[in-house]
Amino acid sequence: MTRTLYYFFGLLLTLCAICVIAANNTVFSLLSLMLSFLSASVMLIILGADFIGLLLIIIYVGAIAILFLFAVMVAETKLTVSKKNNRTLSSPIGVIFGILMLLPIFEPIQALLFNSSEEYTSFLICTFELIGEIDAHNYGSVLYSYFAIPVLIVGMILLVVILGVSKLTNTVHKKAKTQSVFKQLSRTTKIR
């Protein structure tokens, strides 16, 4: 039962990911992005990683995707432009490159997926000492002891991102390209 559910949500995830690229309307593609996040988190929960699954919902669906949706609705991109774009020229090239990239991966992945009769034996089982009962406990204990350096580097990366974004969006120079707020607000909505 869970296996069927797992494959169902995997299929849903793939379809939604295709929809994200294929949809003409930005709002539709964002909604399908949210659906793909949801199905990914359900897949994680089926595998037993409850905490990560819930985290995915809270962060991506709850915060980032809603923020995107809000930004799209406020910014109001011109939807007619994307219809004029001729996709028939560029899409086959992308498909060919995608297939070429998938070909070498396909065979080993297939061997992994369909030879489920063999017992999977891993060589190096992680030796982290897990103390807690709850998943979050364990993640915390491992993160802050064994992965202390990566956590510190992640902090540095966040600081760099804040610095870079605040510098690049701060318009002190007059020649820099800016959005004109008045023009944007005076537009009429075009969502159909």
Next chain:
Amino acid sequence: VYGFRNILTSRLIAADYQDVISEFAVVVMKDTSLVVRQSLSEIVLAKSLVARDIIPLKSFILIPEYLLSTAILYSLILSTWLTHNSYNLMLQKTQSEVFGVIMIIVGGLYYNDVLCSFAYYRAKPTSSADYSFYKAMLNGELAIVAKFIISVSSAIYFLISAYSLTEQKLTAPEYSILIAFSILGLLLVCNGNDLLTIYLALELISLSSYALASFKKTHCSSESGLKYFIVGSISSSFFLFGSSLLYLETSSIYLVDYTDLFFFTHDYQPKSVNFDLIDVALSFIFLSLFVKLSCAPFHLWSLDVYEESPTSSGFYFATITKLSIVIVLIKLAFHVFFKLCFVWVTLFIVVGIMSALIGALGGVRQKKLKTLLSYSSTSNIGYALIALGGLTDSAVWAVLFHVVVYQFSGLCIWSLIIIARLKLKIKKEKYNKEIGDLSLLKKVNSPLVFSFAVTLFSLAGIPPLLGFAPKIYIISDVILCNYYLAGILLVLCSIIATFYYIRIIKVLFFENLPTGKLYYPIWAFYSVAVSSFVHFLLYSFNDVKFLSIAFVGGSAAFLFSTPWPISNQKPEAWNKYERQENDLQVSLFYLITLNRIGWKPSENSPDNWYEESEKFIHDKLIFLACEAAKLFDEARTVVPLTKFCRLARREWLMFAELVELRWCDFDFPISRVIIEGMYTQVDYVAAVLKREIAIEKIKIKRGY
């Protein structure tokens, strides 16, 4: 999928090991240092894991990085505080120079600090002993040498590019801070021993590089930053995908574990390793690193980024970022996955030949100086890749030698570009030179033309200059391992590349034009720096032996992990005990690994062979620990510790005084703040060391 399963199942496995000496304790024993090692005898006896509370001395291997990051944070806070009312306050030159001095201090720490080069003294006869932060950092000569070179060259970069920031109107104080963050990432990459740390450090480098490329926010600069961002993020996702496949197959992210799995597979092939999958994973990881190095099929971003981004950013991307990524390549290819060379050799050779060819052919019709230099860097990285694909013994040091020499030539040529400023009214075009702009430079400043010529000849590889040496080593290496076609192609490529280098020299010396561009005069400091570079390129060819010996030493110690002479401050008997204990630990480690794989000594061996042999080794370890503790109690001289501590403190204070002397007449609060930061660091180190001494004293009182 399997990764999450492993996280869940490992809880059960940890339960299995509770009454036996757990593997974690063994790992802790390997991880801890000489000072804490004595306390481990107690740990083994008590079968407890108290050791986690003690900070191992090896964690101080990152002291220069701590210093650098503290300095960055101080500088960030201070510059924000100074500029919050007046954003265009001109402190960028000062800030850049201060960062130059900080990088000199960092290089000095790598060169002669006791705590940082501590790994030298503790180099173990096995390859699996020298980590800090639980296998996340590999300490060794290669890392320290590379970090020293990076910090020195970045100090030179900061000092030379300081004035040009004003010229380019890069007034924001974030600029130097972003570069310093990126250098921090470069330093961390050299030590990184697991895929996660390497990935995050690479991200730290590249995220700040994207911001640096698009810092001017003009049309061209934004475009180059966007291109860099897209290509860089795709390559990062390739790296992540490859490492996730590796994790799926081996369920570990530590490079050491891969070494244990794949490096010693003489006798048996691991049964259920899917080598196709590892092939794919390694190809993805190496391809992402090739993108970061701008090798030939993936080099297209580098042309635009070098040309269009601010010149000081281009200087930084072209010269300083290459070495540490090459070190990651060497580590992955030659140390970890050497036995799987059938996977990556073809990739290296093909990409290397392509980048040498395209780098040579692309520059022929190029008119812009910076784009031409980006083609030149592509072709030079191609040489390094072919040498790595040759699989000879001397490949590692030949590559390191080549990359370091190229880095110094790059520093020279880019600093020449940055100090020769055109007399133009439009400020942004002062640095965007075409080759024709150099035509009457010999009338304006003839020594500058001479240094241009020397540097270009060195880049082309003309014999009396330094650039010739690494190229001849690499080509002879490639021919020695029977890659004749590759050798001939390399020679042809270098001939074609020589054409475009010499064309610049022709423009410099022999162009007879009635009119030309005018240049500003050069400051004394920059002229001294550049002339010292030129002299380095001119005369160090005689001392190639010295350089090469250094690199042979480094790479050999890295590859074969030969025992380094242990310092003679300890009593002789202590060394003996330590060596025995180390051997036992290593054998226990291999025993556990073998048991995991399902290996048996022979077919007739009993089922409980593993438990028996583990118990045997365990008993011996306890016996040895007791003996060692007795010895420790009797001798009571173990203790280079106090002396060691005093020495470390003295060194730190010396550096602080040095900085103070240099900057005392300098009316700027940053130097003050940095010095105070260093003092707090010193106190922190001293406090930790005192705590360790106190623990040792308690041990002595208890009678172990």
